[in-house]
Amino acid sequence: MKRYLYDPIKKDLLKKMVVLTGPRQVGKTWLAKALMSEFKTPQYLNFDNVADAKIINSQSWPVKSDLLILDEIHKRPEWKKFVKGVFDTRPKNQSILITGSARLDTYRQSGESLAGRYFPIRLNPISVSELKETMAPDEVLSLLNRFGGFPEPFLSGSETEAARWRNQYYTDLIREDILEFGRLQEIRSMKLLLELLRSRVGSPVSYTSIAQDLQLAPNTVRRYIDMLESLCIVFTVRPYHSNIARSILKEPKLYFYDSGFVQGDEGIKLENTCAVCLLKHVQYCQDVNGEDIELNYVKTKDGKEVDFSLSKDGKASYLIEVKLSEDKPSISLTFMAKKIPGAEALQLVQNLRREQQKDSIAVVDAGKWLAQLAA
Numbered sequence: 001m002k003r004y005l006y007d008p009i010k011k012d013l014l015k016k017m018v019v020l021t022g023p024r025q026v027g028k029t030w031l032a033k034a035l036m037s038e039f040k041t042p043q044y045l046n047f048d049n050v051a052d053a054k055i056i057n058s059q060s061w062p063v064k065s066d067l068l069i070l071d072e073i074h075k076r077p078e079w080k081k082f083v084k085g086v087f088d089t090r091p092k093n094q095s096i097l098i099t100g101s102a103r104l105d106t107y108r109q110s111g112e113s114l115a116g117r118y119f120p121i122r123l124n125p126i127s128v129s130e131l132k133e134t135m136a137p138d139e140v141l142s143l144l145n146r147f148g149g150f151p152e153p154f155l156s157g158s159e160t161e162a163a164r165w166r167n168q169y170y171t172d173l174i175r176e177d178i179l180e181f182g183r184l185q186e187i188r189s190m191k192l193l194l195e196l197l198r199s200r201v202g203s204p205v206s207y208t209s210i211a212q213d214l215q216l217a218p219n220t221v222r223r224y225i226d227m228l229e230s231l232c233i234v235f236t237v238r239p240y241h242s243n244i245a246r247s248i249l250k251e252p253k254l255y256f257y258d259s260g261f262v263q264g265d266e267g268i269k270l271e272n273t274c275a276v277c278l279l280k281h282v283q284y285c286q287d288v289n290g291e292d293i294e295l296n297y298v299k300t301k302d303g304k305e306v307d308f309s310l311s312k313d314g315k316a317s318y319l320i321e322v323k324l325s326e327d328k329p330s331i332s333l334t335f336m337a338k339k340i341p342g343a344e345a346l347q348l349v350q351n352l353r354r355e356q357q358k359d360s361i362a363v364v365d366a367g368k369w370l371a372q373l374a375a
Contacts, residue, residue, distance in 0.1 A: 001151075003031045004130045004375045005123055008288045010038055012119045013067070013095040017087050019114075020099045022123035023232035023257050024177070025169060027151050028099045031123065032069045035097065042067035047075050059086065069097045080113045087117050101177065101231075121287045124280035125149025125257060128370040137367030141350060145269040148260030149276060162260060170194070170261070177231050186224075189216060193224050197234065197254060198263040202271045202307070204251035204299070205236070225254070232257055235279060240296035240309045240316055253297055255279075267324040270350055270366070271307060274322045277370045278308055284375035298340075304332040309343070316343040322366065325351040329361035337361060 005020075009031070012018050020028050029046075036042035043065035045052040055061055056076070061068060068090070073079050087096055098118070126149040128140045146162075147154045150169075153162035178190050192214055200210075205225070207218040214221065228234045236252035255275040256262055262272045278295050285291040292313050298306040310318040319340065321333040329347050337345035337360045348366035356363050 003027060003034070003123070004284070005031065005121060005288075006034065009097070009121060010035060012121070013097060015119070017083075017096040017098065017114075017118040019118045019120050020097065020123060021101070021120070021232075023125070023150070024101065024173065025150055025152060026123050026125055026232075026257075028123050029071055030151075032071065032097055032099045036067060036069070039067040039095070041065050042069065044069045044071065046071040048072045063091060066093060067095045067097065069099065072100045073098055074100045084113045084117065087114075119287070122283045124283060124375070125276060126151060126154055127277045127280050127373070127375065128367055129277065129281070129373045129375055132371040137371040138350070138365070139367075141270075141273065141367040141370065144259055144273045144276075145266065146260065148258040149273075150258055150260075153260060166258070166261060169258075173231065173233060178227065189214060189220075190224055190227075193221065194228070194233070197225075197228075198256070198261060201255055201262050201264060201268055202253055202275075205254050206251060235275075237275065237279075237295055237297050237308070240294075240298050240311060250299070267322075270324055271322045274320075274348060274366065274370065275308070277373060278310070278320070280375050281373040282310070289374075298336055300336075300339075304335050306330075306333050306336050316340050319343045319345045321347045323347060323349045325349065327352060327356070327363050329358050329363065333361060334359065 009018050009020065020032065022028055033044060036044065041062065041064055043061045045056050045061060047053050047056055047070070056070065056073070070083070073083065076082060083098060090096065126144070128137050128144065131140045143154060153165045156162055156165070174187060174191055174194070178187065193210070196210060196213060207221045211218040211221045225234070229236060234254050234256050236254050238252045239250045255272050257276060259269055259273045259276060262269050282293050282295045285293045294311045296309045296311060298309050298319065306319050307322045308320040309316045310320070319333060319336055321330050327349055333345055333347060337343070345361045346369065347361055347363045348369055349363060350366045352363065352365045355365055
């Protein structure tokens with residue numbers, strides 16, 4: 001299966017270095033190796049491999065390599081300084097692709113040593129849009145709700161195999177990646193938090209409430225969730241507001257990259273799947289097209305809430321409510337459509353008999369609408 005970022009990365013490699021990040025096992029290494037077929041003398045090196053690490057440290061790969069892939073390079077001390085040197089002294093016409101864990105994203109916050117030398121691109125799980133040429137949208141959406149969008153469990157088509165993958169996946173995340181961030185005594189608390197969050201998908205996160213449940217300080221809970229987010233286990237969606245500072249202060253909603261890990265009814269799993277698809281669309285538009293686009297949700301002081309909004313250049317362009325079967329426009333969506341003129345109001349319904357327009361609300365098939373997103 002050709003991943004959706006194949007062509008954009010191929011194009012970008014001719015201009016600058018590409019730094020490819022994303023969740024564990026989302027297909028970064030597979031995509032990198034697939035791109036090797038586009039080059040005459042590609043070289044793949046993984047810092048986790050002892051032999052490869054020696055080659056990397058001594059910079060003894062073939063000089064004439066026209067594509068150099070450095071996988072898991074963030075595990076090397078002072079990796080940014082090293083990569084900067086490799087890029088600045090590379091032979092003419094040598095392309096460089098850096099791949100690895102979501103922790104590579106810390107390069108954005110720490111220093112400017114790679115400034116102007118790279119394109120950051122984020123790889124996300126499989127979505128309805130990515131498979132629109134090979135499968136019916138409603139079929140893909142149903143599978144994503146059950147298995148999530150990570151390639152291995154999704155392509156297995158087996159509940160048993162998906163469960164086995166998921167057990168191992170989260171065990172490894174906690175044992176390896178989370179342990180790198182935190183202290184050993186924090187692992188138990190992180191496990192409890194992860195389990196708690198599974199049943200709170202789509203609800204505004206109350207750090208105080210979670211802290212009470214886990215007998216931790218609210219700031220500790222906030223730090224743990226930041227860790228889970230930086231590892232691409234969960235992502236947060238903040239409320240839309242024209243005043244950015246005010247939106248940051250309000251409670252975010254939380255979703256998992258893996259819909260199959262979510263605990264709840266079909267409606268909750270559907271909302272999580274839609275959130276992942278929307279996030280993927282937004283990040284593609286940001287990374288590949290350079291658009292100023294954001295994913296948010298909308299909530300008023302009196303509690304009226306719309307699941308998602310998409311905004312471009314700071315202005316809401318879409319208001320999106322997600323329903324499993326309800327084709328009557330929600331009261332909150334109808335109210336918000338009047339309050340935010342210019343935004344297209346949509347109710348995405350998975351089990352929909354027929355699409356219709358009711359006042360200013362378009363009631364549409366969820367799978368078909370998600371299929372037309374950019375990624």
